[in-house]
Amino acid sequence: MLGQFACFPTKPSVNDLSQFLGMRAAAFVLRRLLPIGMLVTVPASWAQSGSDGPDDSVINQLLALPDEVQEELPDDVKEFLAELDEESDWFPSASLTALVGERENVGLSAVVPQAAFFGEARAEGFLWWQPLDSVWEALAMIDGRYRSYESNPVVEDEQSWLGQAEVTWMPWRWLDVKTRAQGFYQDEVIDLSTSAAQRTVLPIQVLGGRADLKAQIYLPGGFSLESRAGTQRADYQHVAEDHYSRDWWHGVNWSPARWVRFSYGQQTIDRDYDFRSQTTAGGRSIGDTYLSFAQDEEQGRLRLKLNWRGEWQWNVLGGRLENRDNGAGFFDYDWERWQSELEWVSPEDRWEIRVEWEEKTTHYVNQTVGAGLNPAGREQIDRLWRGEVIWRFHDRWNARLEYEDTLSESNEIDATYADRTIWFGLSFDN
Numbered sequence: 001m002l003g004q005f006a007c008f009p010t011k012p013s014v015n016d017l018s019q020f021l022g023m024r025a026a027a028f029v030l031r032r033l034l035p036i037g038m039l040v041t042v043p044a045s046w047a048q049s050g051s052d053g054p055d056d057s058v059i060n061q062l063l064a065l066p067d068e069v070q071e072e073l074p075d076d077v078k079e080f081l082a083e084l085d086e087e088s089d090w091f092p093s094a095s096l097t098a099l100v101g102e103r104e105n106v107g108l109s110a111v112v113p114q115a116a117f118f119g120e121a122r123a124e125g126f127l128w129w130q131p132l133d134s135v136w137e138a139l140a141m142i143d144g145r146y147r148s149y150e151s152n153p154v155v156e157d158e159q160s161w162l163g164q165a166e167v168t169w170m171p172w173r174w175l176d177v178k179t180r181a182q183g184f185y186q187d188e189v190i191d192l193s194t195s196a197a198q199r200t201v202l203p204i205q206v207l208g209g210r211a212d213l214k215a216q217i218y219l220p221g222g223f224s225l226e227s228r229a230g231t232q233r234a235d236y237q238h239v240a241e242d243h244y245s246r247d248w249w250h251g252v253n254w255s256p257a258r259w260v261r262f263s264y265g266q267q268t269i270d271r272d273y274d275f276r277s278q279t280t281a282g283g284r285s286i287g288d289t290y291l292s293f294a295q296d297e298e299q300g301r302l303r304l305k306l307n308w309r310g311e312w313q314w315n316v317l318g319g320r321l322e323n324r325d326n327g328a329g330f331f332d333y334d335w336e337r338w339q340s341e342l343e344w345v346s347p348e349d350r351w352e353i354r355v356e357w358e359e360k361t362t363h364y365v366n367q368t369v370g371a372g373l374n375p376a377g378r379e380q381i382d383r384l385w386r387g388e389v390i391w392r393f394h395d396r397w398n399a400r401l402e403y404e405d406t407l408s409e410s411n412e413i414d415a416t417y418a419d420r421t422i423w424f425g426l427s428f429d430n
Contacts, residue, residue, distance in 0.1 A: 075395075089131045097122040097400070099425025107154035108191055108201045108408075110417040116152035120145060120423065140165045155203050158188040174218045182210040191408070192241065193380070193415065194323075194333065194362060206241075208234035222256040226265070240275040261303045269295040278327030281366055286327065293331065297321040311345045332365035352390040359383050369411050380410040398427045 070078065099120045105113035122145040129138040144161035166180035185207050192200040212230040219225065228249040235242050251265025271293040278289040299319030306312045317339040325331040337360040344353045360382045368375040385405040392398040402423040409416050 089129055091128040091130065093126040093128075093430065095122075095124045095427055095429045097124075097425055097427040099400075099402075099423045101402075101421060101423035101425075103149075103419065103421040105417060105419040106149060106152050107189055108417050108419060109154075110414045113417070113419075114152060114154050116149040116154075118147050118149045120147040120425070122427075135170050136167065137170070138165070138167045155189055158203075159185075160188060161185045176216050178212075178214045178216075180210075180212045180214070182212075184208055184210075192239070200239075202239070204239060204241075205237040206234055208232065222254055224253045224255075226251050226253060226263075240273070242274040243271050244274075245269055245271040259305045262301065264300045265298070267295075267297045267299075269293070269297070271295070278325065279330045281328040281330055283330050283367075289327070291331075292326040293323055294326070295321055295323050299337075310347050313341075313343045315339075315341045329366045333362055333367075334365065335360055335362040337361075350392050352388075352392075354386075354388045356386040357384065376411055378410070378412065380408065380415065383407045383409075396429050398429070400425055400427060 101120065102115065102117050104115045106116050107114055125142045127140045142163045146157065146159040148157045149155065162182065162184045164180065164182045166178055168176055168178045170176040187205045189201065190204045210230060210232040212228055214226065214228040216224055216226045230247050232245045247267055247269040249265055249267040251263055253261065253263040255261040273291045276291040277285045277287065278291050279285055297319060299317060301315065301317045304314045320336045323331065323333050339358045341354065341356045362380045364378040367378040369378050370376055387403045389401045390398050404421045406419045
């Protein structure tokens, strides 16, 4: 079982959720194929390169095994092969989760935190299309949650929904091309402070979509080159955050062995706002102008996987971003971010424990705090801790306990707040 490497400072942004859903898609495919790939000999060409590239011969080797050998395979692999014997190219999967919990600061308030108990429902659905002898494959999914608070003056409920469809073309073993479309809806309390002229935390409704085109070339020595171009649209209610953005990402991956993978990439993002105006250096709006952001980001990732009394996986990410506006520079800021995730899955896949940590430090170039001749520059540090324990007491059922602790610290008096959430619930997987 592979976990999702996704940590969100304070409340997740639209971009965070979009990336999260893409990782959920990858995790789903890997969960279905990883147990199978471990049971057969890896083809020599991929073993030499150390690549994680696709290879249908893994499934073909399993189908060619004698019946008596197939009977010794794990139940989930036999079920997978039975679906193939039925000549179905479609592999559906779904899960429903019900949880109860408590959250300490629903409104992310720096002055009067409001705690509340809540009930939460989550739904996940996947549909994978993978013909054995085709250079095409497709994946569709939906991931959503609805949370209802008990007697909370800030907000009665929150929800977020994300849908994704992607098509992959693999004409040769060394190349795959993927196109992806996403749609998302959020109705949650969100911290918009990084893009607002003053601290802004309020319930937000946003509806939007995203489209990407990605190409990846696999090279000898475990290297691969990857390039992606994308566009995104987000429409907000009650706040003038509506925007259209374009981004380009280019990177290199290196996997000299199956247990280690390193990647480095650079991304440029152009964001144009529909209604917001440029500002003076002091933050005063300038009429008949439109605000735009230009962002340059770079990040590196390291993933390690080990098998010792279960399956261990460790992910670490480090990155930096530079944001510049097209006006006097009031919104200019730089941030550095570090993330780490450690996951353990028991040998029989009955237990799964995951711990995540993230810290992001934002430095504002021109915004200041306080008075005087030389006031301090505005700064903000966001920290997140998250833990998750899953107990699979049945083939279809699991119990889960989740914990999340967030802290946002700033040298502004009214911009420091903390939030803690605890969940407990059950999931049904189909």
